Amino acid sequence: MIEITEEQIADWELSKAAYHEAAHNMVDERFGGAGDTVVWRSRSGNPEERAWRGQSHPRTCPEAMGAIALASRFSAPDLPANWRMLVGIAGLVAEEILDDDTDDAGAIADAIHLKISD
Known part of the structure; x- marks a missing residue:
C-alpha cells in the first residue's frame, strides 16, 4: 500500500488552490478584467479543512x-451575458482537470454539475 504523508497532501492542495484561483483570473482577463490571486496556508488546525x-x-x-x-x-x-458565471466556474474546471487528468469536456461538465448540485 502506498503511504501519502500530510506534507504530500498539503503540496497537492497547494497546487489545486493555485490552479483554481489562477483559472478565475485567466478567464476574467480574457474578458478584459484584471485582478490578483492570493493563496495561503490554512491555520485553523481542523484536519477536515483543506x-x-x-x-x-x-x-x-x-x-x-x-x-x-x-x-x-x-x-x-464581446462579453457574453454569463461572463461572471464563466469566471466563477473556471476554478472548478481547473481542479477537475488536475484531479482526473482528463480533457474530456463531457466528463468535466458532468463532474462539475455533480459538485454544484451537491
Missing part, C-alpha cells in the same frame, strides 16, 4: 474596461 486556501481579487471589471476602451475608440472583447 491545508491551503485562496482568493481571486478583481481590480478592474471587464464591463468597465470595455466601456473605457470603446469610449477611447479601442476594440474590446
